[in-house]
Amino acid sequence: MKKIIALALALVMVFALAACGKDTKTSNVNSLAVCVGSEPDTIDPALNSAVDGATYLVHLFSGLAKWKMDDSGKFEIVPDAAKELVEGVKNEDGTVTYTYTLRDGLKWSDGKDVTAADFEFAWNRAASAELGADYGYMFEVVDGYNEISEADAEGNPVNPDAKLNVKAVDEKTLEVTLYNEVSYWDELLAFPVYFPVREDVVSNEAWATDPKTYVCNGAYTLSAWDHNSLITLKKNEHYVDNEEITMETLKFYLSDDANNQLSNFKNGEWQLIDDVPTNEISSLKTSNPDEFVVAGQIGTYYVCWNVNEDILPADLGLTGAEAEKARAEIRNATALLYDRNYIVDEIGQAGQVPASSFVAMGMTNPDGTEFYKTAGDSKDYDGYYDVSAEATTSNFDKAIEILKKYYKYDEASKKFTNFPTLTYLYNTNEGHKAIGEYLQSAMANIGITMNLENQEWNTFLQTRKNGDFSVARNGWLADYNDPICFLDMWVTASGNNDVQFGKGAHAGVKAYSLDLTKYGYDVKVENGTWAETYDVLISTIKSCTDNEKRYEMMHLAEDMLMSTGCIVPLYFYTDIYMISKTVDGFFSNPLGYKYFMYTTVK
Amino acid sequence: MNSKTLFYILKRIVLALVTVWIVITITFFVMRAIPGGPFLGEKAISASAQAALEKKYGLDKPLHEQYFTYLGDVVTKFDFGPSLKQRGRMVIDIIADGMKTSAKLGVISAVAALIVGVVLGAFAALRRNKLVDKVIMVITTAFVSMPSFIIGSLMLALFSVKLGLLPANGTTAAGLILPIITLALYPMSYITRLTRSSMLDVLGQDYIRTAKAKGVSGTKVIFGHALKNSLIPVITYFGPMLAYIVTGSLVVEQIYAVPGIGRAFVSSITNRDYPMIMGTTIVLATLIVIMNLVSDILYKVVDPRINLE
Numbered sequence: 010m011k012k013i014i015a016l017a018l019a020l021v022m023v024f025a026l027a028a029c030g031k032d033t034k035t036s037n038v039n040s041l042a043v044c045v046g047s048e049p050d051t052i053d054p055a056l057n058s059a060v061d062g063a064t065y066l067v068h069l070f071s072g073l074a075k076w077k078m079d080d081s082g083k084f085e086i087v088p089d090a091a092k093e094l095v096e097g098v099k100n101e102d103g104t105v106t107y108t109y110t111l112r113d114g115l116k117w118s119d120g121k122d123v124t125a126a127d128f129e130f131a132w133n134r135a136a137s138a139e140l141g142a143d144y145g146y147m148f149e150v151v152d153g154y155n156e157i158s159e160a161d162a163e164g165n166p167v168n169p170d171a172k173l174n175v176k177a178v179d180e181k182t183l184e185v186t187l188y189n190e191v192s193y194w195d196e197l198l199a200f201p202v203y204f205p206v207r208e209d210v211v212s213n214e215a216w217a218t219d220p221k222t223y224v225c226n227g228a229y230t231l232s233a234w235d236h237n238s239l240i241t242l243k244k245n246e247h248y249v250d251n252e253e254i255t256m257e258t259l260k261f262y263l264s265d266d267a268n269n270q271l272s273n274f275k276n277g278e279w280q281l282i283d284d285v286p287t288n289e290i291s292s293l294k295t296s297n298p299d300e301f302v303v304a305g306q307i308g309t310y311y312v313c314w315n316v317n318e319d320i321l322p323a324d325l326g327l328t329g330a331e332a333e334k335a336r337a338e339i340r341n342a343t344a345l346l347y348d349r350n351y352i353v354d355e356i357g358q359a360g361q362v363p364a365s366s367f368v369a370m371g372m373t374n375p376d377g378t379e380f381y382k383t384a385g386d387s388k389d390y391d392g393y394y395d396v397s398a399e400a401t402t403s404n405f406d407k408a409i410e411i412l413k414k415y416y417k418y419d420e421a422s423k424k425f426t427n428f429p430t431l432t433y434l435y436n437t438n439e440g441h442k443a444i445g446e447y448l449q450s451a452m453a454n455i456g457i458t459m460n461l462e463n464q465e466w467n468t469f470l471q472t473r474k475n476g477d478f479s480v481a482r483n484g485w486l487a488d489y490n491d492p493i494c495f496l497d498m499w500v501t502a503s504g505n506n507d508v509q510f511g512k513g514a515h516a517g518v519k520a521y522s523l524d525l526t527k528y529g530y531d532v533k534v535e536n537g538t539w540a541e542t543y544d545v546l547i548s549t550i551k552s553c554t555d556n557e558k559r560y561e562m563m564h565l566a567e568d569m570l571m572s573t574g575c576i577v578p579l580y581f582y583t584d585i586y587m588i589s590k591t592v593d594g595f596f597s598n599p600l601g602y603k604y605f606m607y608t609t610v611k
Numbered sequence: 612m613n614s615k616t617l618f619y620i621l622k623r624i625v626l627a628l629v630t631v632w633i634v635i636t637i638t639f640f641v642m643r644a645i646p647g648g649p650f651l652g653e654k655a656i657s658a659s660a661q662a663a664l665e666k667k668y669g670l671d672k673p674l675h676e677q678y679f680t681y682l683g684d685v686v687t688k689f690d691f692g693p694s695l696k697q698r699g700r701m702v703i704d705i706i707a708d709g710m711k712t713s714a715k716l717g718v719i720s721a722v723a724a725l726i727v728g729v730v731l732g733a734f735a736a737l738r739r740n741k742l743v744d745k746v747i748m749v750i751t752t753a754f755v756s757m758p759s760f761i762i763g764s765l766m767l768a769l770f771s772v773k774l775g776l777l778p779a780n781g782t783t784a785a786g787l788i789l790p791i792i793t794l795a796l797y798p799m800s801y802i803t804r805l806t807r808s809s810m811l812d813v814l815g816q817d818y819i820r821t822a823k824a825k826g827v828s829g830t831k832v833i834f835g836h837a838l839k840n841s842l843i844p845v846i847t848y849f850g851p852m853l854a855y856i857v858t859g860s861l862v863v864e865q866i867y868a869v870p871g872i873g874r875a876f877v878s879s880i881t882n883r884d885y886p887m888i889m890g891t892t893i894v895l896a897t898l899i900v901i902m903n904l905v906s907d908i909l910y911k912v913v914d915p916r917i918n919l920e
Contacts, residue, residue, distance in 0.1 A: 047868075048697075048870070050696050051697065051699065053698065053699070058652065058654065138657070138660050138662075138663045139663050139667075140660075140663075141656065141661070141663045141664040141667070142660065143652060143656050145656070145657065145660055146657060158657055158659055159659070160657070160658055160659030160662065163662060164658045164659050164661060164662025164663070164665075165659070166659055166663070214698075214699050215699040215700065215701075216699065217698075217699055218697070218699045218700045235870075236705070236708045237708065237709070237870025238780075238870045263870070264780055264868040266780075266865070266866075266868045268767070268779075269779050269866075269867070269868045271772075272767065272771045272772045272779035273778070273779055273780055275772060275775075276771070276772075276775045276778075276779075278778065465881065466881060467645075467646075467647030467648070467651055467881060467882070467883050468645065468646045468647045470647060470652070470653070471648070471651060474651070485653075486653075503655070504655025504656065504657065504658070505654060505655050
């Protein structure tokens with residue numbers, strides 16, 4: 010008997026000893042332990058399309074330009090590998106050429122020189138259909154991209170040998186020609202997909218998965234990658250601004266579990282976490298006010314309608330353009346039923362901002378004012394609806410008045426009786442579900458039945474893309490600070506055109522008008538289709554070199570988009586994270602990339 | 612080992628191969644029937660990029676052709692192909708990475724469950740209806756009826772968040788302690804109960820009484836006769852236990868963010884990373900099939916009365 014007890018005790022001791030094994034806390038102030046996401050799909054600058062991936066990449070690579078936060082907390086784009094961010098020179102055919110000179114002393118992490126040819130190679134690689142990079146389209150402004158991306162019906166490239174109009178004139182000079190002047194060009198240069206890579210390095214397809222083959226040119230080198238658990242970056246001795254880098258080692262722990270991240274933050278092991286459990290948000294705001302950060306993020310959470318979903322009562326007898334105009338009015342009326350302040354305060358709880366337009370907060374006009382504040386034509390409020398808490402009742406009344414024009418309203422029960430049943434589709438997630446339930450109750454309140462249906466993420470993407478839904482949850486995050494990235498996704502042929510504008514029955518609906526004569530273009534369409542109006546407008550904007558007109562036309566495009574009622578913005582996204590009080594010198598840019606190179610730990 | 616046993620083992624191996632082949636076939640076609648695809652994302656890629664990628668990975672060919680190519684690669688070259696999501700990495704490397712952690716987690720859990728379970732079970736049986744026995748039974752009943760995600764979350768909240776004793780993420784050695792305990796509790800409790808009842812059963816047998824009557828010491832009766840014989844049901848539980856540990860690790864690895872094969876499996880499905888889904892399924896299925904085979908053979912070794920046919 011004693012033996013058994015002894016054995017059991019021994020076991021308990023073994024476990025207890027193992028428990029106090031090695032101490033994992035980072036006591037060394039030369040290193041920072043953070044978590045910005047789980048195992049990244051890739052840290053190849055051309056292939057990455059994730060925000061966490063971009064965070065690793067801005068530490069590992071140095072492009073022609075980079076993001077910087079000045080002392081007042083304002084962001085600017087400053088030269089990095091380039092000596093200066095030059096102005097473009099206009100060519101006779103309207104294209105614009107930029108000539109950059111690389112700084113002296115630029116080296117790869119293996120000691121070789123960084124040359125202009127590395128940029129030329131990297132950009133062509135990233136833009137090629139062959140690589141199939143998510144962000145290949147970020148090169149669409151560069152002359153030659155149209156030839157590269159042109160594909161036949163099967164998707165095979167029409168010009169397999171096409172190249173971008175970018176040339177390494179000599180070792181230090183890079184010349185690039187754009188189709189036309191692009192106001193956000195400098196910002197693109199700071200985007201990871203524009204970072205250089207070396208041909209001999211990336212010829213090994215697995216180069217970006219192993220520290221031994223990972224050659225980069227930024228502030229850090231990839232020192233170790235313990236897949237699924239830890240990425241370690243060490244200061245790059247070959248980096249030209251090596252002395253400005255204050256943090257020796259960065260440890261990026263890989264986790265996608267918000268609860269797990271929070272426990273590691275709370276017990277002091279990690280100094281920054283990029284995710285917190287939604288149900289902890291309100292308590293963290295009060296318990297850790299200095300460490301819980303709500304940062305702006307350029308993105309919109311919205312509801313999208315399928316433009317082809319017929320919601321008119323059968324006995325109305327409207328067809329074609331008239332029917333579409335009626336549907337647009339109805340959809341816009343339902344957008345007034347939702348109390349966005351409730352969604353933000355009670356469900357989101359992460360400092361989101363009620364949205365009254367599709368182009369998100371954070372996008373600016375050329376004069377620096379917020380784009381959304383000058384959207385819409387009302388003088389009383391910003392954007393397309395009044396989303397203030399006081400307007401809830403008047404919005405509701407207005408919606409009822411409009412809907413009464415089309416549906417039978419039972420005054421006694423204050424409900425509509427013949428509104429067709431809808432289905433709201435969202436991807437399986439507690440937060441999306443809560444919002445769906447709120448929307449459902451707001452609709453049920455006036456007699457509209459809206460069933461909820463959730464699908465697993467990948468299935469959901471496919472269903473939404475195919476247009477097999479009536480109403481669906483949607484969201485969009487900007488890639489750069491220019492409203493066009495919210496607007497060009499709605500052209501007929503866009504892969505992100507979930508609303509199905511210009512597709513199916515909507516292809517033949519002549520309900521739209523466009524007049525660009527006052528901007529000096531010979532474009533005037535009355536009662537045209539989506540393709541004849543919106544698509545034309547977007548391509549005109551893309552080739553417009555007058556920034557002021559360009560922005561006016563972008564406002565026009567958003568007006569057109571919002572008039573369809575198919576896009577119902579709910580709130581503007583925010584980026585929440587927690588950073589330890591002991592860390593100084595950290596910043597996060599408007600796209601959500603986190604910068605740790607200039608940090609110090611108290 | 613006689614020829615009959617050998618023949619039986621051979622037959623079982625052939626059956627095991629057939630089972631794995633059926634699993635491969637079903638998984639391959641079911642997986643491709645799920646809507647969605649590996650190159651879908653919040654932001655759509657261009658049609659030309661989509662086509663280029665499909666061509667690169669052979670997804671543009673007819674499904675049956677892809678199936679035979681895949682089967683051929685796996686059988687002849689043991690080649691599971693590249694991951695579609697983690698560009699540049701081979702499935703076999705990702706699985707090997709995950710396996711290192713999962714194997715550690717699984718083996719330690721299994722061994723701990725066995726040792727602690729048998730000891731506690733025997734102890735409870737010998738102290739039948741005493742306080743210790745009752746306490747052990749209540750605790751093990753609780754653990755048998757509590758799913759691992761509840762135990763896991765509770766332990767995470769208690770030991771890691773509240774008390775700060777152990778790390779919450781399973782990326783370090785210390786971080787594996789909680790996942791191991793979580794994973795081991797259910798089989799441990801089950802084995803405890805199994806050993807207890809089987810031990811009680813054996814202790815009531817005539818030969819035990821005979822042994823005692825002959826004056827054999829208490830320790831010898833317990834270890835030499837009772838315990839050995841009462842372990843037969845425990846060995847039969849070996850196969851199901853490993854199956855539990857393999858499937859249980861899917862949940863436990865998720866809770867503690869353990870970078871194992873279970874997590875890789877779950878995320879490969881959400882990502883529609885086809886070669887990765889196939890690879891992990893084949894590895895896990897093979898593992899379960901082998902374990903069941905081993906436990907059947909062990910069964911025979913422990914109890915020669917059992918006829919394998």
